[in-house]
Amino acid sequence: ETGVTQTPRHLVMGMTNKKSLKCEQHLGHNAMYWYKQSAKKPLELMFVYNFKEQTENNSVPSRFSPECPNSSHLFLHLHTLQPEDSALYLCASSQDPNTEAFFGQGTRLTVV
Amino acid sequence: QKEVEQNSGPLSVPEGAIASLNCTYSDRVSQSFFWYRQYSGKSPELIMSIYSNGDKEDGRFTAQLNKASQYVSLLIRDSQPSDSATYLCAVNGKKGGADGLTFGKGTHLIIQP
Numbered sequence: 001e002t003g004v005t006q007t008p009r010h011l012v013m014g015m016t017n018k019k020s021l022k023c024e025q026h027l028g029h030n031a032m033y034w035y036k037q038s039a040k041k042p043l044e045l046m047f048v049y050n051f052k053e054q055t056e057n058n059s060v061p062s063r064f065s066p067e068c069p070n071s072s073h074l075f076l077h078l079h080t081l082q083p084e085d086s087a088l089y090l091c092a093s094s095q096d097p098n099t100e101a102f103f104g105q106g107t108r109l110t111v112v
Numbered sequence: 113q114k115e116v117e118q119n120s121g122p123l124s125v126p127e128g129a130i131a132s133l134n135c136t137y138s139d140r141v142s143q144s145f146f147w148y149r150q151y152s153g154k155s156p157e158l159i160m161s162i163y164s165n166g167d168k169e170d171g172r173f174t175a176q177l178n179k180a181s182q183y184v185s186l187l188i189r190d191s192q193p194s195d196s197a198t199y200l201c202a203v204n205g206k207k208g209g210a211d212g213l214t215f216g217k218g219t220h221l222i223i224q225p
Contacts, residue, residue, distance in 0.1 A: 033212050042116070043156070043200070043215040056211050090155055092213075098144050098204055101213055103155040 003027065006091050006104035013081065014112055021076040021107050023091030031097050032074040034066060037088040037106075049074065050097055081111045115139075116203050118216035126224050131188040133219050135201030138182070145177055147186045148200040150218065156200055160186060191223045 004025045013019050025032060034046040048056035049068040063085075065077040074091055088108055092101040115138040125131040133147075144163055148156035162168045162175040162184070174187040184203075188195055198218040204211070 031212075040217075042217045043213075045212045045214065048212045088155075097212055100144075100146055100158050100161045101202075102158060106155045 004091060004093055004102055004104035006089075006107055008107060009105060010108045010110075012110045012112060013078070015081060015083070017081075018077070018079040020078065021089055021091075021109075023074040023076075023104055025072055025074075025091075025093040025102075025104075027093055027102060029093040029095050029102075030071055031094045031101075032068060032071070033092045033094075033101065034064075034074065034076050035090040035092060035103075037090060043090070047076075048097060055097070078109075081109075083111050086110045116201055116214050116216035118199075118201050118219050120217055121220040122222050123219055124222045124224055125191050127191060127193060129191055131191045131195065131221055131223070133186040133188075133199050133201075133221065135184045135186075135216055136182055137184070137201075137203045137214075139203065139214075140179075140182065142182075142203045144204045145175070145184045146202040146204075146213065147173075147175060147184075148202060148215075150198045150200055152198075188221075193223045193225050196221060196223045 007022045031050045036044045046060045047066040052068050067075040088106045090106045091104040094101040117136045147160040149159050150156045160175040162177045168175045172189045176185045198220050200218045201216040202213040204213045
């Protein structure tokens with residue numbers, strides 16, 4: 001496997017459910033990110049991890065909880081989401097936070 | 113708060129012509145600049161990175177950076193219908209900072225056959 005892989009590709013969940021998004025990178029990078037992409041809005045940076053340490057949390061609601069067990073894996077734990085959280089969630093990685101980032105295929109999340 | 117501004121378009125260009133995409137950014141200390149292409153329903157794909165003032169060419173693509181004017185552009189020569197996509201400008205970051213990329217809303221480019 002190469003690049004950045006995200007699972008699942010599609011997810012439908014109810015507002016009371018708990019689910020997790022998974023991201024794995026095979027590029028030997030040190031930084032990983034979660035982005036949210038909603039219709040007609042720019043990509044929004046949610047979380048940054050550099051060398052497994054969280055360095056940015058852009059005022060994301062606590063119903064989104066990231067986890068980075070090692071520099072190759074990143075999770076986004078979801079609980080009690082709202083319908084407005086429906087979006088494309090993108091994981092990315094880069095060698096460091098100032099160099100080019102490479103994206104996974106994304107998870108299309110629908111909250112019902 | 114860093115901001116990246118792009119004209120959302122659509123920008124319509126005839127096949128074979130040059131497509132010119134523009135981007136301005138607000139944070140003067142930004143050091144790294146990127147152009148991504150995103151097809152509908154797909155994730156962004158890196159096509160160019162530029163770190164120094166001037167031009168950088170890669171095949172049909174040329175990125176131009178002017179830090180004094182806080183302006184980045186992307187030129188696509190000999191435009192093809194397959195170039196039709198949304199082009200995202202991204203900017204990062206403070207030197208030594210760890211704050212990830214800030215994206216513009218993107219410019220929707222249409223290449224007319």
